[in-house]
Structures are given as C-alpha cells and as structure tokens.
Amino acid sequence: MNENRLFAIFGNPVSHSRSPLMHNNVFKKLGYKGCYTRVRLEDGSRLKETFFTLKLQGANVTVPHKEAAFDACDEVRGFAKEIGVVNTLVNENGRLIGYNTDADGFLFAIEAFKDVRKVLIIGAGGTAKALAKKFKSQAYDVSVLNRSEGNLAYFKADGFHTYSWEDFKPEAYDLIVNTTSAGLSDENYPAPIELLTPLLKEARYAADAIYGRRTPFLQLCEKMDITYKDGADMLLGQGVLANNYFTQSNYTLESIQKHMAESFQY
Numbered sequence: 092m093n094e095n096r097l098f099a100i101f102g103n104p105v106s107h108s109r110s111p112l113m114h115n116n117v118f119k120k121l122g123y124k125g126c127y128t129r130v131r132l133e134d135g136s137r138l139k140e141t142f143f144t145l146k147l148q149g150a151n152v153t154v155p156h157k158e159a160a161f162d163a164c165d166e167v168r169g170f171a172k173e174i175g176v177v178n179t180l181v182n183e184n185g186r187l188i189g190y191n192t193d194a195d196g197f198l199f200a201i202e203a204f205k206d207v208r209k210v211l212i213i214g215a216g217g218t219a220k221a222l223a224k225k226f227k228s229q230a231y232d233v234s235v236l237n238r239s240e241g242n243l244a245y246f247k248a249d250g251f252h253t254y255s256w257e258d259f260k261p262e263a264y265d266l267i268v269n270t271t272s273a274g275l276s277d278e279n280y281p282a283p284i285e286l287l288t289p290l291l292k293e294a295r296y297a298a299d300a301i302y303g304r305r306t307p308f309l310q311l312c313e314k315m316d317i318t319y320k321d322g323a324d325m326l327l328g329q330g331v332l333a334n335n336y337f338t339q340s341n342y343t344l345e346s347i348q349k350h351m352a353e354s355f356q357y
C-alpha cells in the first residue's frame with residue numbers, strides 16, 4: 092500500500108507530548124509511509140468519532156482519556172482487557188482495536204533497579220491500574236496511595252493494600268512510583284510533603300511516570316539522595332511496543348527501539 096497512514100496522540104493537555112517526534116523518527120528511518128500528529132481532545136466520549144473522522148490508522152491515548160479509550164474500542168486485546176485501560180488504538184479494517192503498552196514499558200524502564208519486592212504506587216488512575224496489575228503478576232507486594240478514596244475501590248476489590256492521605260502510615264518500600272499527574276504542569280507533590288519525606292527516607296528507589304521535566308517529586312528524591320528515574324524510559328518502552336502494533340510487526344523491536352531512542356536527542 093502506497094498511501095501515507097496517519098497516526099495521532101489524543102490527550103488534554105497534549106502539547107507536551109514527545110510521541111510525534113518518537114514515532115515520526117521511526118517511520119522515517121524505517122521507510123514506513125506514516126505521519127504522527129497530536130490531537131487535543133476535551134471530551135473523551137468523542138474519541139471514536141474523532142479517530143474515524145480524521146481517518147487515523149492508529150493512535151496513542153494519554154491523560155485523561157485512557158479509560159474512555161477502553162470504552163470506545165470494538166475489541167480490546169491482551170493486558171488492556173484485564174485493566175480496562177487502553178493507551179494504543181489500531182484501525183483494523185474499520186474496527187477499533189485497543190491495547191495497553193504502559194506496564195511493559197515501565198518494567199523495561201526499571202530493569203536496573205535490583206531486588207524490588209515491596210512497591211508503593213501513588214495515584215489510582217489508569218497508569219496506576221496498569222502498573223499495579225503488572226507488579227502483582229510478578230509477585231510484588233503492592234500498595235496504592237491516592238488523594239481521593241473513591242478511585243481506590245477498584246484496587247481494594249482486587250486485594251491491594253489501599254490508603255488515602257488521611258489513613259496512610261509511611262512504611263519502608265523498595266520502590267515508590269508517582270503515577271499521578273501532580274507535577275505535570277504544576278508544582279504540586281503527589282501527596283502531602285509530611286507523608287512523602289518519611290517515605291522517601293526509607294525507600295531504595297523512586298520513579299515518576301511524568302517525563303520531560305523534573306517534577307517536585309523527583310526534586311525531593313534528588314534532595315534525599317534516592318536513585319530515581321523519570322518517565323522517559325517508560326515512554327520509550329511503551330512507544331516501541333505501540334509502534335510495533337502500528338506497523339503490524341513488520342520490523343524488529345530492536346530497530347524500532349534504536350530509532351525511537353534517537354528521537355530523545357532532538
């Protein structure tokens with residue numbers, strides 16, 4: 092097929108997204124006729140309609156529409172089905188197929204963190220769900236701390252230790268992960284600093300799903316001398332797997348990863 096295929100990332104906000112640079116570099120270097128752009132979407136219920144109006148071949152979905160993306164799909168495959176959260180969409184003969192590549196992307200990112208068993212996830216949104224389930228499948232001991240009680244119900248029902256800010260007592264965790272959007276475009280911590288300081292004192296590693304800026308959470312990790320990662324490696328990992336779906340496994344993961352990683356130098 093010779094026609095150029097169009098891809099996009101849906102989110103709100105979305106202007107910060109590196110996904111267009113990442114995917115376009117892969118398309119260009121691998122000689123795939125594709126073009127990847129950004130779409131700021133306010134109303135998640137319009138995702139499917141917008142996807143087909145724009146004649147997209149595939150898309151990624153970011154905050155706050157990953158659960159709406161799950162609802163929009165004609166079929167959801169693999170790990171996304173377990174968690175009800177979709178970050179990758181593919182147009183398969185006019186049907187919208189959903190996948191989730193975030194959790195495997197995160198495992199790729201923390202490969203260098205050794206002997207992690209006890210994990211605290213801060214946040215209870217789509218990313219937290221994906222990571223919590225994935226960690227559990229690897230037999231990690233997982234706790235979830237969130238600002239509001241309501242979004243913890245899903246985790247409670249699934250047997251995770253769950254805490255709101257009000258009932259949380261800091262313990263020693265191997266890894267603390269910020270999956271909230273606090274710090275994405277503001278100067279907020281993901282939890283009150285009175286909770287974070289004793290937590291980080293006892294922790295071995297920290298990670299933030301946010302990329303492209305040193306969040307207040309990561310600034311605090313640095314101040315407290317903890318080994319940490321920002322979301323760039325996670326972004327790379329999820330992007331490689333998404334691109335493999337977009338290009339229908341026609342290229343090796345290694346070649347996709349190589350060219351996607353190059354785009355981080357731009």
Ligand code: NDP
Nearest residue numbers: 214215216217218238239242270271272273300322325326
């Ligand atoms: P969701 O909208 O599904 O969830 C957001 C979560 O953040 C909720 O638990 C919410 O709490 C919490 N939250 C929002 N604002 C604050 C705040 N000021 N203080 C404390 N908690 C807050 O988002 P996602 O799970 O989809 O994404 C979360 C973050 O992860 C985003 O910043 C996104 O950019 C990043 N991300 C990065 C990826 C990467 O590849 N590096 C991949 C995926 C996501 P409440 O329930 O109380 O509302």
